[in-house]
Every structure is written in C-alpha cells, then in structure tokens.
Amino acid sequence: MSVPPRNPSISQVEANSAPQNAICPDPHQESLALLKLLALGQQDIEAGRTRAAHDIVARLSAKREAENS
Secondary structure, three states: OOOOOOOHHHHHHHHHOOOOOOOOOOHHHHHHHHHHHHHHHHHHHHOOOOOOHHHHHHHHHHHHHHHHO
C-alpha cells in the first residue's frame, strides 16, 4: 500500500516555516506556561494570597494622583 503524495503547498509552507520571533516559545511550550500560571494562581487563592480588585485599583489611582501632583 502506497502513501498518497503530500500536498506540495503544505510541504512548501512547512519547509519555509521559521519562528517569527526567536524569543517566543512554540505553541506547546506557551500552553504549558499558561497552565503553570493558572496552577500558581490557584495555589495563591488556596493560600489566601489575594486582594480585592477594588483595593488594588484604589491604591494605583492614589499612586497616580500623587505622581501627577
């Protein structure tokens, strides 16, 4: 049984594919990094290391006002 030929346009794209930015990880590594961030966030929540969003916004607003005065 023979394997059908690959679509030449797909082969050409794969052959010419290069990372657009050498700093960016591949999609699999990026997904793993995002999953790790979610896990770390969940650990912070479980450990009580959280603050209310309105408290953070108020603190940042006060800081900005102090800098602009």
